[in-house]
Structures are given as structure tokens and as C-alpha cells.
Amino acid sequence: MERKIYNIKRGWLFKTKRDFAKRWNIEIEDRFYERCITLIGDIINPKQLSELEQKIFLIVGEIYKGEKKFSGVISIFNHFNGLHDSYFAFHETALYSLLMQLKDVKFLEALENIINFCKKDKDDEFLLTFNDIVLMSNKPFRLYYNDKYEFHPSNIEIFDQVLINDVLEFLKDYPKAKKQLSEALKIFITKENYRDVVDKTRLSLELFLTQLLNNEKSLENQKDEILRYFGNLLDENFKKMFLEILNYYQRLNNNRAKHCKSNGQEFKDYEVEFLIYLVGNFLQLFMTFNKFKK
Template sequence: MDLQDKRKKFDKIWKVQVDDEEKFREFKNRTMNSINKIFGNARVPHSIEDDFLGIVGARIPKRGLLSLVESFNKTKIYCLLNKEKNPTKYIFYLQVLFWIDLMIRNLRINPKLFEHFKHDIDCSRLQINLVKVKDEYLFYPAGAKLLDEKVVDDVLDWISKYPKVHKNFRSALEKYENRHYERNLVDDLRLSLEFLLKSILGNEKSIENQKNELGKYLKDKCVTTEIGGMYHTLLGRYTDYQNRYVKHEDKIKEEEIEFMIYLTGTFMRFLMTLEKSKSKIHNVIKRSEDGI
């Protein structure tokens, strides 16, 4: 049981009621403590501060000609983080810390931020998650823990070798994180799955036209008839939903978007597990042939 689960259990036993404002306050205090611990009085080049301010859309202050660096706790970066009261904007600022190239005293800051922020999240009751895919870091709203770990975190990691797939799935998560519940969020999900199917099946067909190739692929992987049929049926309903709500720009509910994210992740996770099993079998055969 991790810290977050222990906290939930304690709250349940003691009937602790915590509103969203209090959850955010606790999370912000923890992350600001981490930021203070990591950066301290480190000297930050103004070029880095300007990068941050440019990304978040804040005004860059005028400085003297001889002013090249500033103590982090005196920068406008720290000021914005410390004063921000809007949860979404605050998390966006944390995200931007990962985006800018923070190089202070030749130390890589991002891994330290990731380690500390993950711990802060584990201690908090705010529904948020942070994942690392290769050298990139991404905040997104957390749902069920098991689904997040298996359907989102693992999938983001596994599809990183498919740039188009990764780009669209990550784009959908970022839009969901920022509460941009637009039709193109769902379209990003469809494109991520479509590009993955094209890569795995080796063709350029749309999802709707992959039935025969996908059926053969699942059969070759020894997928049971029942699971194969279920996959096809759900995929058909998936494209029906896409055609109705994405193409006609109908309003999409937040709950349905979350469902579509998990469903897309489940579709892709299943395909990737089949691909990973193929790689394992290939490695076993190669080892056998090499006499290892």
C-alpha cells in the first residue's frame, strides 16, 4: 500500500472531508518545498528565466546590462509559482519547468524534479499523475490507479518508438489535462490507434478497413476467437462513435472522453503486448540458434 492509499484509508476511518481547495493547497506546499530543496539559492541564467516566461506568456522584466544570473528564489519563475492559486495554471508552470533546459552547475535538474514531484503526488490527495517517457515528462489527470499505470503509463512508454502514435496519444492527454474537451482530442486518440495499426499491420488503411488484416494478425497470434471477436466489435463501436461525434463536431462529455482515453489505451496495450510477446519468442529462438 503506497502513501496515497494509506492516506485515503486514514481519511475513511476518521471520516475526513477535504475539499479540492485544501487538496491543491497541500499539493502546492509539497511541490514548493521540493522546488526550494532542489534549487535553493542556485544561480539561474536570465536566458532560462526568459524561456520560462515566454512559454507561460508572462512579461519579461527589464534588467541591467551587467545582470546575467539571479538566485532562483528571486526570479519571476519562483514568484509566479509561489503566487499562483489556480490548480491548472500551477500544474502548467510545473510542466514548463520540465520543458525548459534547466542546466545549473552542470547538473540535470529534470530527474530530480521528477523524483521529488512523484513523491509529492504519492503523498497528496490531488488526482494527478506524472510519467516519464524516454527523456520527456508529462503531467496528466489521474483516474483509477491500475488503469493509469497499465493503460496510460505503460502505453506511453511502449509507443515511444512509434513517433506518430506517441505524438497523437500524448496530444490527447495534454488536452485532457488542460480541460480542452474538443473534438480534436478524440480525433487525436483515433489517429494514435490508426497509426499503430498501420505500423503493426504494415499497410496504410484506415481503422474501418483493417478488419481482414487485423483478423489475420490476431489469428496468427493465437488470440482466442472470443477475444478476437470482442476486439473487432468494440473497435467497430469505437469508429461509430468517432464518425458521429468527431466528424459532426457534437459536444463531448468529460466522462466519455476519459472512457475513450482508457479504451484507446486498452486497444493499443493489447496490440503492444502481442508485439512484445513476438519479440520474446524471437529472442528465445535466436538464443537457441546461437547455442546460448
């Protein structure tokens, strides 16, 4: 059965490609890397190219041999048309050549750093266009802005808006917790070490509670403090249900994650995804309750 998604914004690129594909009864072609590189070329300031290239080459572990010289024809054309400051042949740069070679997580890592180097503030139009590209290629992640641009896993988008984007925004005031959750989401994209994802997700919740409740207690010792925090503003049945689910979550971590000696492959993709969303739900309750309490 086809999954329905409501109230998710789409940019001009997705709408244009979708409409054309519908008229001709064809699939939208997957040109993820090419579209990303084209979009990135539009946001790079040529004056900062050398600095940017050195940084990205270092991050991905490649030797930087210096900035490439543009072709004479391009340079003369730019000079006579006054384009030397606003336009350059991105396809002739060392950075372009590097991006064409990178794949998967390495490509995303380079992309994330390029975007943050070039854009210091939130650009909604850029986010829409970039996520259109991701959506058309059916990639399991989205680009978000929370103080900086970051890639995070994305499955059912109507939930992701609340459980990933909004929760991360809420955690800005809880930097240690946010750091752990952000790292967990990035590792989850790689699908390499699910145990680390589970550990960091749990640690995020634990660090959040220690800051919120102003103590140094472990997760399993926070129950009384949580009850005091909610007070009479949360129904008793909700409090019991919350603590019961939290108790099962702690047991799972103690029995399977905390003392697990495997290499992380023991966890299944869908299990880890469930735990991420579960912790997201825990945090989302505190987020909405906090707004109500104020």
C-alpha cells in the same frame, strides 16, 4: 462504498501527512501550489536561473524584466558559508513570484517545463514525492516519466499504471501515435475541448496501426490486416470481440465525433474518459501480444 487501491507506491511525504492526520482525526490540508513551489525550488540550479526564467516567462506569455537581485544579508551569509553555488533564496526570484500568480493548467505548463529543464533523467524519488503532493490535494492528474516528464490525467490509479504510463512507454517506438495520445491526455486535463481529445485519441490508434502493420490504411480498413497480424496466436472469439468493439468505436467517431459541428461541449467528461480507456485497452492488447509474439 470506499474504493480500494492496491500496490500503489507512496512516498515519505504522503505517509507522514496521512499518519499525522489519522492521529488527530483531521483532513490533510490542501496546500498544492505552496508544496509544488517548495519542491521546485530544491531542483533549480542558480547558475541556470536566468535562462530558465526567460524560457518560462515566454511560455506563459509574461514579460521578463530580468533576474532579481538577492538581498544583501542573504548574499553575505551565503558567501561566508560557501553556499553561493548550492543555495539561493528562491522566494526572492522573479520565477517564484510568477509561479505564485499562476493557477490551474498554466501552473502545470510552467511546472512541466521547469522540471524538464532541471531534470534530464528519470528520478523515481522525485516522482514519488511530487505525486504525494498531488494525491494529498486530490488533483485529477499525475506526473509521469516517458523520455521526459509529463502530466497526464489520473483517475483510478491501479488502471492508470497500465493504461497510461505503460502504454505511453510502449508507444516510444511509435512517436506519431504517442504524440497524439499525449496531446489528448493534456487537453483532457483542461476540460476545454473534448472533441479534440476524442479526435486525437482515435488518430493515435490509427497512426499506431499504420506503423505496426506497415501500411497507410484508415482505421476502418485495417480489419483484415489486424486479423493477419494476430494470426493463430489469438483465440477466434477474442478476435471477433476485438473487431466488434473496434467497429462500434469507429461508428461512434464517424457519427458523433468526426462530423460533429459543436464546440466540443457536446461530449460529457465520463464519455471521453471511457473512450480514452477504451483506446488504452486496444493498445494494451497489442503491447502484451507483441511481447508474447517475440
